[in-house]
Amino acid sequence: MKLMWFHLMPYTELPDDFREKHPSVWVDIHSSLFDPRRAHLMYNDFMDELEFAAECGFDAVCVNEHHSNGYGLMPSPNLIASALARRTTDTALCVMGNSLALYNPPTRVAEEFAMIDCISGGRLIAGFPVGTPMDTCFAYSQNPSMLRERYYEAHDLVMRAWTEEDTFAFNGRFNQQRYVNIWPRPVQKPHPPIWIPGGGSVETWRWCAETDHVYAYLSYFGYLAGQATMDGFWKEMDRLGKDRNPYRAGFLQFVGVAETREQAYKLYREPAEYFYGRCLHVDPRFAAAPGYTSEATQRAGVVGQVAQVARMRRFDTLAREMDAIVEKGYVIIGSPDEVAAQLRQVATDLNVGHLMLLMQFGNMGKDLAKYNTKLFAEKVMPQLTDLFSDWEDRWWPQPMTRDVRASLTPFRQSAMAAQ
Amino acid sequence: MSEPEELSVEINGFSCRVWQKGQGPKLGFLAGFGGLPRWIPFLDALARERTLVVPSLPGFPGGERGHTVLDSHLDWVLAIRQLLHKAGLEGADLAGSSVGASFAAEVAAIWPASVRRLALIAPWGLFDEQAPMTDPWAQRAPDVPGLLCADPEHWNQLKAEPEGANSPEWSIVQTRANEAAARAFWPLGNTRLDKRLPLIEAPTLLICGEQDRVMPRRYADRIAAAIAGRTEITTIPGAGHLAELDKPDEVAAAILRWTT
Structure with a gap:
């Protein structure tokens, strides 16, 4: 199976009384809480952590896109991915992803992803989320009633931009371009693997099946809450006559590993409580935009993640303290053997071949994030990699072979020497 | 309160409900934010003196999913124009509230002969940076009734x-009604109606709820000042943004007085 290291890049210094004094971590979070000089250090720590994860042997490092968000400091994950392309060698770069309808024209995404694919020698996984209501409809003011149609159209445009050899005119409902002809073109042919982060909507599952894209369920509420969604996904694949190849799916899970479970509890308690207490503090005003959720999905009773949090808050079922966070499976903690056994079980139960692991979360500092990452790589990873070895991962990057890829110049040594 | 006659017309392949009730010269009414999921006392008050015709806007209750094929403001305005025409309101007096008022103003501006007299309750379509219209969509559910009406119960x-x-x-x-309004007015409520206001020749009454918590009073002043035809502003005490829900008799009386 594939073990992927995911970073949200949370601002790590939201005040203790954030939940009491501020209405929302997202959309209208106050600028006075953001100190760019502190963010300078955070970004550099986060990028160190991603590079470290790559060095430790994770199959991929993952970044994602959020706007006006106190727990996600990557309005442009492509900036981070391009830096990682230069500071990693064999690790896949999973940009999870670019919200297609936010780019005008959407060929911008085709171009930037092609750049990353070229710079990295074909290591890109191209994620195409619709984007949350907070990001797309409120922070970016996209019309919620047209968002999905725009998204699907932008997807088709990007696919054509990547695959058609000749300049073409695109006469879409929302996008008209006379000359579509992107330079550069992606290394991977016909195009980089495409992954779709989504909620639990049947329409998204069907679309992923139809387009042969990976479906990734990026929930913050762990494997217990994720089981029903993944069961639904696989039942729909059965219905559509698709195989149960676990690599059709990705799943996000928070993990904290230490020498013992007790130690893990102590070490990861503060960052976990910071994340579930402060980072998910989203004003319910922004949880839904009319039209964002399709009527079929409304009928099925499926709600988005932040709407889910709003509901949990109303019924007081959102866990914010460590005992409940662990008990509900939001975060898996334990010794390496315990975590390995549990993740093996999770991957098997959910039938997910791509586990996307959040090993830095909340206000976790770099030392602890690196400790978590290293211990996992050394003692957990070897116990998991054999899983699903009977299946072919058709959705993994196909990079250029090492012998034809550029060798990176070790700039740091020469820069240090110059000083 | 008795039920109206219910007809339907087709716009872009979608059915739109048309309610009709009363006698006398025709008066059209285009619903406000949230639409008309049921017949309300305000409509009865108008139907007592006029043949009241209430076509549903695309996507609003009674209007199916007609909004889903309207991608631009031109699409919207043409759909409303067809709707009024098919509902038999050509050349009639026309009233509207919030979203509906904005479209009524558009039609009066672009096809001046199609509207006799105009009565607009808190029309959308403008955005004043000095006095922003409240975001009607980014609201906690319990706050919505008190935002739209002076008395949330209405x-x-x-x-x-x-x-x-x-x-x-x-x-x-x-939810679909909120989406349809969003489709036409997201994110600021600003369709740049101000550019077309000077084309309105029909005598126009602007009705403001004194307790309108969505749209500051200065919007009515700006609209009245920009319209070419004769205008008057009337303020309804005890009414909120959807003044027709809070004070049905008073708002109906103002409209009937203006259009008689």
Whole structure:
């Protein structure tokens, strides 16, 4: 199976009384809480952590896109991915992803992803989320009633931009371009693997099946809450006559590993409580935009993640303290053997071949994030990699072979020497 | 309160409900934010003196999913123009509230001969940076009734699920109405109607709820100043943004007085 290291890049210094004094971590979070000089250090720590994860042997490092968000400091994950392309060698770069309808024209995404694919020698996984209501409809003011149609159209445009050899005119409902002809073109042919982060909507599952894209369920509420969604996904694949190849799916899970479970509890308690207490503090005003959720999905009773949090808050079922966070499976903690056994079980139960692991979360500092990452790589990873070895991962990057890829110049040594 | 006659017309392949009631010269009414999921006392008050014709806007209750094919403001305005024409309102007096008022103003501006007299309750379509219109969509559910009506109970009565209604369809239809309004007015409510106001020649009454918590009073002043035809502003005490829900008799009386 594939073990992927995911970073949200949370601002790590939201005040203790954030939940009491501020209405929302997202959309209208106050600028006075953001100190760019502190963010300078955070970004550099986060990028160190991603590079470290790559060095430790994770199959991929993952970044994602959020706007006006106190727990996600990557309005442009492509900036981070391009830096990682230069500071990693064999690790896949999973940009999870670019919200297609936010780019005008959407060929911008085709171009930037092609750049990353070229710079990295074909290591890109191209994620195409619709984007949350907070990001797309409120922070970016996209019309919620047209968002999905725009998204699907932008997807088709990007696919054509990547695959058609000749300049073409695109006469879409929302996008008209006379000359579509992107330079550069992606290394991977016909195009980089495409992954779709989504909620639990049947329409998204069907679309992923139809387009042969990976479906990734990026929930913050762990494997217990994720089981029903993944069961639904696989039942729909059965219905559509698709195989149960676990690599059709990705799943996000928070993990904290230490020498013992007790130690893990102590070490990861503060960052976990910071994340579930402060980072998910989203004003319910922004949880839904009319039209964002399709009527079929409304009928099925499926709600988005932040709407889910709003509901949990109303019924007081959102866990914010460590005992409940662990008990509900939001975060898996334990010794390496315990975590390995549990993740093996999770991957098997959910039938997910791509586990996307959040090993830095909340206000976790770099030392602890690196400790978590290293211990996992050394003692957990070897116990998991054999899983699903009977299946072919058709959705993994196909990079250029090492012998034809550029060798990176070790700039740091020469820069240090110059000083 | 008796039920109206219910007809339907087709716009872009979608059915739009048209309610009709009363006698006398025709008066059209285009619903406000949230639409008309049920017949309300305000409509009865108008129908007592006029043949009241109430076509549903695309996507609003009674208007199916007609909004989903309207991608631009031109699409919207043409759909409303066809709707009024097919509902038999060509050349009639026309009233509207919030969203509906904005479209009524558009039609009067672009096809001056199609509207005799105009009565607009808190029309959308402009955005004043000095006095921003409240975001009607980014609201916590419990705050919505008090935002739209001076007495929240009036909104609740409009939106209460009738006994025996098909749940969750009822709530889906209400969400759809918000979506249809969003499709035309997201994110600021600004369709740049101000550019077209000078084309309105019809005598125009602007009706403001004194307790309108969505749209500051200066919007009515700006609109009145820009319209070419004769204008008057009337303020309804005890009424909120959807003044027709809070004070049905007073708002109806003002409209009837203006259009008689």
